[in-house]
Amino acid sequence: MYDLIIENANLVTCDKNHNVIWNASMAITDGKIQIIESNSEKKLLDLTASQKIDARNKIVMPGLINMHCHAADSLFRGLVEELSLEAWLQKVWIAEKAILTPKTTYTGSVLGLAENLLSGVTSVMDMFWYPNEAVKAANDLGMRISTGGIFFDYPGIGNRSHEDFLKEAEKFFEDYNSNESVFPGVMPHGTYTVSPEHLKEAKKIAERHNGLYHIHAAETLAEQSDIKERYGQSVIRHLHSNGLLDQKAILAHCVHLDDAEIQLIADNESIVVHNPMSNLKLGSGIAPIHKMFEAGVTLTLGTDGAISGNDLDMWLTMRLAASLPKGNTLDPKVVNAKTVLHMATLNGAKALGKEDKLGSLEVGKIADFIFVDMDKIHAVPVFDPITHLVYSTCKSDISDVFIGGQQVVSDGGITTLNIKDILEDVRKLSPQIVASLR
């Protein structure tokens, strides 16, 4: 007997061959996918399970992986608008400093992670000031999270010194290295906010624990000229010459790159997170993802925080990732829907070092999957579920989410915690948030 059988599903597996199986059944036990077969095989239909769910008129696909977020920044959505990154950050940091404590960070993290979860995201890479609170929020929601100790050389939130950040980063690995739902790393903010020495010290901690290394890189032209002025070379060359580019390096943005820098990223097998909404809204630019694909770079997708892109929407992110290169190159074939769907699923799993466990629906993998409702005006007819997912699906189409075989979203509602309490906490906090910039 299985724990759960999903029947009559239109299965978009997101496996390496982009297999789609119409009218499929999927059996799950102990949080893992045990069998996938088409109904025409008629084997599973007679088997018993503790629970059977009819997924007629749903696309069933792996949960999305949002590879760059600052979930707790959802507290500040809409507070600082229509400025360039550099001017915007100065205000963001003032507001964060006035408002953020571990407690408010927890509240904000639930707010941001819940928006991710309801839109079908099951794993998030989150960079923030109090990573333990983000982990607690993810645990309470039943989600997977990759995060870790932040590094920042200026007076940051909580007035911590570099030594404090080192201790916290080390402790984070000790606390979470063997946790199945937490993928630990270090999170140095950027080359313009962390010195080369401190970037390397963060790397040493990550290396000692075989952890990830997540950093903002080459986001704006101003950042590029700042780094060239300080260190005599561009951001990616600077990271490379300090020994920071490798398979564990996950670079958020990479908007402004020359061909040699793209090749450096590809040669070192570093990962790039494309955040088109945030890059467009801050006027940072458009990342040349088609060129990075040509060079063989592994590209993933992120929303960035709701304070910059105003929306934690991986469906909008996919649509932009698939459409912007077409408009830029005047070539509608330059980046296709299958490639973009992999950016949001299997490539994310690869970036997290979990390609064998997450990112696609395959026998033996962890049962993180979502239902996309096709009983919608914009989903009839559907000739190709993959192009439907990338070009037509919106986050409100996600009806159900399962993580490790456990249902955490049912019919559009979170089952794991009472989100209304969190909304009330945020409402109470909002006068202080507005006052923080006065």
Ligand SMILES: [Zn+2]
């Ligand atoms: Zn960011």
